Amino acid sequence: GESVGLHLPTLSVQEGDNSIINCAYSNSASDYFIWYKQxxxxxxxxxxxxxxxxxxxxGQRVTVLLNKTVKHLSLxxxxxxxxxxxxxxxxxxKNTDKLIFGTGTRLQVFP
Amino acid sequence: xxxxxxxxxxxxxxxxxxxSLKCEQHMGHRAMYWYKQKAKKPPELMFVYSYEKLSIxxxxxxxxxxxxxxxxxxxLHLHALQPEDSALYLCxxxxxxxxQFFGPGxxxxxx
Numbered sequence: 001g002e003s004v005g006l007h008l009p010t011l012s013v014q015e016g017d018n019s020i021i022n023c024a025y026s027n028s029a030s031d032y033f034i035w036y037k038q039x040x041x042x043x044x045x046x047x048x049x050x051x052x053x054x055x056x057x058x059g060q061r062v063t064v065l066l067n068k069t070v071k072h073l074s075l076x077x078x079x080x081x082x083x084x085x086x087x088x089x090x091x092x093x094k095n096t097d098k099l100i101f102g103t104g105t106r107l108q109v110f111p
Numbered sequence: 112x113x114x115x116x117x118x119x120x121x122x123x124x125x126x127x128x129x130x131s132l133k134c135e136q137h138m139g140h141r142a143m144y145w146y147k148q149k150a151k152k153p154p155e156l157m158f159v160y161s162y163e164k165l166s167i168x169x170x171x172x173x174x175x176x177x178x179x180x181x182x183x184x185x186x187l188h189l190h191a192l193q194p195e196d197s198a199l200y201l202c203x204x205x206x207x208x209x210x211q212f213f214g215p216g217x218x219x220x221x222x
Contacts, residue, residue: 008151034210043115043201043213044154089153097142097166099211101153 008087010106019077023090023102028071030100032093035064035075038104039086047075047088077107085109115214117202123220126192132217134185134202142166143185144211145177146201154201154213160185192221 013019025033031052036044050057050064050073057064063076073090090102115136124130134143142161146154159167160179174196176188185202197220203211 036213041218043203043215046210046212049210097159097161098156104151104153 008104008106010108012108012110013080015080015082015109015111017080019075019080019084019107021075021077021088021105021107023073023075023105025071025073025090025092025102026100027092027094028068030092030094033064033066033073034091034093034099035062035073036089036091036101037084037086038089044089080107080109082109082111115202115204115212117200117214117217119217120215121218121220123222124189124192125222126194128192129188129190131189132187132200132202132219134187134214135183136204136212137183138204138206138212139182140204140206140212141182142205142207143179144201144203144205145175145185145187146203146213148199148201148216158187189219192219194221197221 034049035047037047038044048059048062048064050066055066061078065074077084085108087104087106089104091099093099118133144159145157147157148154156169157171158177163179163182174191178186199216199218201216202214205211
């Protein structure tokens, strides 16, 4: 959803639990989607991507799910660790040169 | 070499100063980007260079002037900036039809 003012949506999870971060995208014509992780003071780091001809893709401890019917994207992180604490952005690609970023979700992992 | 580098890491400048931000990649990527990111917000696209030619300018004020001297380098020249221009400036590069790789950013403060 949209962030209000300076507040990022926040997901708090216990270490070892699974995390699910959600994202709604805007353009049904988008054909490429990416999840980025951004730690404090650093640039966004690529996590995983998926093309519109797929509905699921798995990486190491991460899974991205794409539901084109409702224009929804999710990132699942298995066995969440303290090092996973960061802001997570989804991004959609409408053409080959431009990414549209979502508002971001802060993931906090507590022991 | 699989990274995007940016210099300087931090920059403090007055409103009458002229400074430049630099970005470099040696991955042979054909597209390079400048983004501006304010605290708790997603990156906002400023400029895109494709094959060393400016392909997208997101209505950025003329006090920001991009330059692409060659396929590996991207500069952002700054002149007469305002305090509200203080932000993290991110550079990214991309191979065809693949994800954008981001640099660590330059933290700019305008006094």
